[in-house]
Amino acid sequence: MKIKKIAVIGAGAMGHGITQVAAMAGFEVRMRDINEEVLAKAMERIKWSLGKLAEKGRIREDEVGKIEERIYPVVPLRKAVQGVDYVIEAVPEILKLKLETFDEIDEGAPEHAILATNTSALPVSEIAQSTRRMDKVIGMHFFNPAQLMRLVEVVMGEKTSHETCQATIELTKKFGKEPVICRKDIPGFIANRITIAATNLVCWMVYNGEHTIEEVDAAMIQKAGMPMGVFALMDYTGIDIAGHVLKFMAEREAHFEACPLMLEKLEQGDLGYKTGKGFYTYPEKGQWVMPQIDLQKAEKFDPMTQTYVVTNMAAELIRNEVATIEDIDKTMKLGFNIPMGVLELADIIGIDTVVSKLREFEKKYGPYYKPSSLLEKMVEKKELGTKSQKGFYKY
Ligand SMILES: NC(=O)c1ccc[n+]([C@@H]2O[C@H](COP(=O)([O-])OP(=O)(O)OC[C@H]3O[C@@H](n4cnc5c(N)ncnc54)[C@H](O)[C@@H]3O)[C@@H](O)[C@H]2O)c1
Numbered sequence: 475m476k477i478k479k480i481a482v483i484g485a486g487a488m489g490h491g492i493t494q495v496a497a498m499a500g501f502e503v504r505m506r507d508i509n510e511e512v513l514a515k516a517m518e519r520i521k522w523s524l525g526k527l528a529e530k531g532r533i534r535e536d537e538v539g540k541i542e543e544r545i546y547p548v549v550p551l552r553k554a555v556q557g558v559d560y561v562i563e564a565v566p567e568i569l570k571l572k573l574e575t576f577d578e579i580d581e582g583a584p585e586h587a588i589l590a591t592n593t594s595a596l597p598v599s600e601i602a603q604s605t606r607r608m609d610k611v612i613g614m615h616f617f618n619p620a621q622l623m624r625l626v627e628v629v630m631g632e633k634t635s636h637e638t639c640q641a642t643i644e645l646t647k648k649f650g651k652e653p654v655i656c657r658k659d660i661p662g663f664i665a666n667r668i669t670i671a672a673t674n675l676v677c678w679m680v681y682n683g684e685h686t687i688e689e690v691d692a693a694m695i696q697k698a699g700m701p702m703g704v705f706a707l708m709d710y711t712g713i714d715i716a717g718h719v720l721k722f723m724a725e726r727e728a729h730f731e732a733c734p735l736m737l738e739k740l741e742q743g744d745l746g747y748k749t750g751k752g753f754y755t756y757p758e759k760g761q762w763v764m765p766q767i768d769l770q771k772a773e774k775f776d777p778m779t780q781t782y783v784v785t786n787m788a789a790e791l792i793r794n795e796v797a798t799i800e801d802i803d804k805t806m807k808l809g810f811n812i813p814m815g816v817l818e819l820a821d822i823i824g825i826d827t828v829v830s831k832l833r834e835f836e837k838k839y840g841p842y843y844k845p846s847s848l849l850e851k852m853v854e855k856k857e858l859g860t861k862s863q864k865g866f867y868k869y
Contacts, residue, residue: 475586475641477648479558481506483551483575485516488592489564491620494520496562497544498533499649504546506554513547520545523621551575555583560645562614564592567718572596573604580605588638590614594666595719598631598659608633612642613656615663617809618711625808627663629656652808654801661726664797665809666719668787668816671842672780673704674720677733678839679779687753689771696772700812704780706765708736709752713745729842778823782831785820789846799866817866821859825852 478501482493485507493505493516507513524541527533533541548554555561561583565575572591579589588610591601602611613629626646630639639655646653656663662670679685691703708716717740724732739745739752746752750759757763784806791797797805803815820828828849835843852858852865859865 475559475588475637477559477641477645478502479504479560481554481558481561481579481583482564483554483561483579484564484566485513485547486564486566487618488616488620489562490516490519491523491618492562492564492592492616493545494523494541494621495616495649495651497541500544502544502546504548504554504558506548506551509549510547513549517542517545517547527621551578552582555579555587558583559587560641561587561589562592563590567594567596569596569600572601576601576611577604580607588612588641590642592616594715595662595722597661598629599633602631602633609635610638612638613659613663614642614646615665616651617665623808624650624652625665625805626651626653627656627665627805628653629659629663631659652804654797654805656797658794658796660796661723662719664791664802664805666716667723668784668791668802668806669780669810670716670719670723671730671787672783673708673716674730674733674736675783675835675839675843676704676779677735681733681735685775686771688767689775691765692767692769692772693775693777695767696769698777700777702764703767705753706767709746709754709756709765710762711746712748713739713752727842729840731840731842778831781816781819781823782828782835783843784816785828786832786843786846786849788816789848793846793848821865821867821869823859824861825849825858825865829853 480496480501481504482489483506485505493503496503505516524538528535528538561579563575565571590612591598592614598613602608605611611631612634615627615629617623617625628642643653661667676690680687687705691705694700694703717736720732720736723730743749744751747756747762748760750756754765788802792799799817803817806812806816829845832843832845856862857864860869863869
């Protein structure tokens with residue numbers, strides 16, 4: 475299928491970035507939002523970003539105008555999707571709104587057009603049901619900021635066809651991005667699912683008084699070499715972003731219990747630096763400053779706690795044929811800007827160690843943390859990682 479014209483529906487944080495990426499890749503893009511004012515603001519953000527890229531020499535100065543010319547801001551949805559080959563929806567994460575939007579897109583877009591959703595956690599299959607082309611509906615999950623983050627999760631709905639998947643992978647590559655395939659439509663897909671399960675456990679540890687927020691974040695920086703701790707990171711990205719996925723997983727996943735520590739922040743509207751308060755308090759609303767923490771508190775927390783849970787979630791994805799080992803590590807590296815994949819790291823730690831830690835978590839925090847049968851089998855077969863020359867990878 476030859477894709478020439480693209481429509482991006484919703485021009486907010488993600489939509490304007492996706493529009494820019496598509497225009498930079500040479501596509502003609504219609505960018506749709508609810509009024510001219512929002513569209514003008516989105517266009518301003520795109521111009522600013524293109525200016526920055528030109529300043530850094532990532533694009534040529536004379537390209538900027540041409541890229542801008544390929545973008546057509548449009549208010550009426552029907553007009554935006556008329557005659558396009560591919561639609562990417564990025565409206566707010568509200569299922570009812572997505573369903574209504576897809577219903578209207580389906581009515582107005584040509585029969586051959588593929589309809590993708592950038593949802594972070596809502597079921598692609600449920601969104602597809604509001605169309606009469608379920609085989610042509612797919613998840614195309616970009617990371618924020620879409621202009622810079624290279625990863626895109628391509629999410630198969632129950633009825634998504636092989637052709638739709640292939641066309642989406644090719645388009646992702648044309649955008650200069652790296653696709654990973656999530657073969658089943660599960661809550662949180664790959665990246666959010668595995669990291670939020672781990673974050674939720676750390677939240678429980680704080681909620682139960684075993685650790686403080688500062689101890690956890692200090693250990694992530696001091697011992698794991700992360701640029702910032704897990705709580706500071708949530709304040710930075712917005713607790714509402716992780717919160718949507720958390721709530722959704724709690725609704726749909728057996729044994730998964732969302733920790734009130736995060737739920738309370740959501741209810742109180744303390745969403746991070748953008749509201750002036752999250753897990754930390756900020757001197758000025760909307761102005762990011764790195765929380766100052768006492769790194770000497772790092773001693774008390776084991777930052778590998780998250781690795782054990784992430785490995786377990788990843789093992790279940792492999793066992794259920796949702797994602798490959800390579801795609802999971804690619805997701806972790808590109809989605810979170812870390813140098814090593816979690817499964818590469820698990821091989822170094824030792825699968826037996828991971829399993830014994832998970833058994834402790836299971837006893838203390840319930841069945842959600844029970845070691846995956848895949849990990850148990852690896853231990854039985856002595857596939858323990860680097861020390862036995864075989865784990866997730868061969869050595
Ligand atoms: N922000 C992130 O970090 C992130 C990352 C990956 C995916 N996502 C997902 O992307 C989607 C959009 O998130 P966002 O952060 O860009 O939200 P946002 O609130 O910044 O932008 C949403 C935009 O959609 C517009 N809108 C509302 N109703 C519309 C309609 N009927 N038609 C067209 N536009 C409409 C709004 O005016 C707004 O400009 C969500 O599904 C979210 O889960 C967000």
